[in-house]
Amino acid sequence: MTITIDTTKPSLENLPNNYLISLDDYSAISLMGEEQSKYLQGQVTCDVNELEQKSLLNGAHCNAKGKVFSCFRLFNRQQQHLLFQPKSTLEGSLAELKKFGVFAKVEILPADQLSFIAVVGEQATEKLKTKFTQIPDNLTPVIQQDTTTLVYIAGKVTRYLMIDETENINTLMTSFEFPVFSSQVWTLLEILEGIPSLTLQSDNEYVPQMLNMQAIQGISFTKGCYLGQETVARMQYLGKNKKALFSLSGENTGEIKTQVIEKQLGENWRKSGDITSIYQADNGQCYIQAVLNNDITSSTQLRIKDHPASSLSIIDLPYTLNEE
Structure with a gap:
């Protein structure tokens, strides 16, 4: 199954009304196990205990001096915590989480088995409704539909994350009939929304x-x-x-x-x-x-x-x- 990715880099004004983003430069850290929440609570800035109620949290992972390894969105997928972030920060953050994780009942791994895409635009919601019986929103930003995790990202532009195994994601991408852009366009949207996107070398620099x-x-x-x-x-x-x-x-x-x-x-x-x-x-x-x-x-x-x-x-x- 061949997915054609448009590698051009349009300006904001030249982006189409609806499109997909193949998030090849983004991934997640996965935490699973009996003490996954307890352990993560002692490692990151957000209150992990609020995840059950809010289902989507922003957070940061810092070193002992309060300098940031990574900024992430935290949500659950099939009994695991996922810390979604640029791949540029994932390796360092993963190594530090694993360093202390040996003392807890938790398995910490890169989510290499998963692929991430975004659906963006005026018709994104309506298009998703033709494929899923439930769509996430401000009140319920994360929904699990069969094998696919859907995450609503609030902001100026309507956008959703879709997370699944690569084969399923590829099938979804071809069914949308939207143009597909590279993950750099996601970085553009994060910049415009003021969401930290540490895609350049900047770990251990900032509180x-x-x-x-x-x-x-x-x-x-x-x-x-x-x-x-x-x-x-x-x-x-x-x-x-x-x-x-x-x-x-x-x-x-x-x-x-x-x-x-x-x-x-x-x-x-x-x-x-x-x-x-x-x-x-x-x-x-x-x-x-x-x-x-x-x-x-x-x-x-x-x-x-x-x-x-x-x-x-x-x-x-x-x-x-x-x-x-």
Whole structure:
């Protein structure tokens, strides 16, 4: 069964009304076993005990110093916890989870047997209704239908995750008759929604608040101890965090080789932060996610360090930062 993937990189305005995304650059960590919830609760920033009620959580996995290995969406599939994230962060996070997991009744593995695709667009919901008897929504964002797990991703654009074994996913993809894009388009949507997507080398660099995890309900400040909890709490209650995650856009930036973003100070330019993920459309439009000093405003002049003529604008995010 041959799946044709459109490898072009359209700008936001040039994306079709409906399409699929083959999420080859994304996967998940799977936790199974008697103590899977108890163990994970002591490792990540979100309250795993809320999963039964909410069914979908944002979260981060940190080291002992509170620096982030990975940001993920957590949901269940067939009695296992799945931490869905870019493959770029999966290996490091998996190794750390397994390191401490030997002391608990839990099996921790990459979800290599599963494939992930997204259905996006105005007719995504109606199309899914022709194939499944139940469709996830804001109230019930995760549904298991036969062998397929469906996850509703709230945001400006309607989108769903579909998770199943590869053969079943391929069958679903061919039945949709939507164009299929590469996983870079998913990264574009994450950038626009302000969801941390650490697709570039940035692990062990940031505490969760620098990635806006508190703004997307990815940190529980009442759950008790977990790895890195002291640093995360100190950042929250002592107001020590001076950085935040921003979404930016620019044109004609050329090939970007550095991750450094600079801001103008008088006649000089100084480093303001680093790029965490990037999407460069074929028409020259560029969409960037970056951790910058949180005093940045819409009037701040920003550029990419190795492109002095570039100019970046801030994209409004669908949430506000909670600094209380």
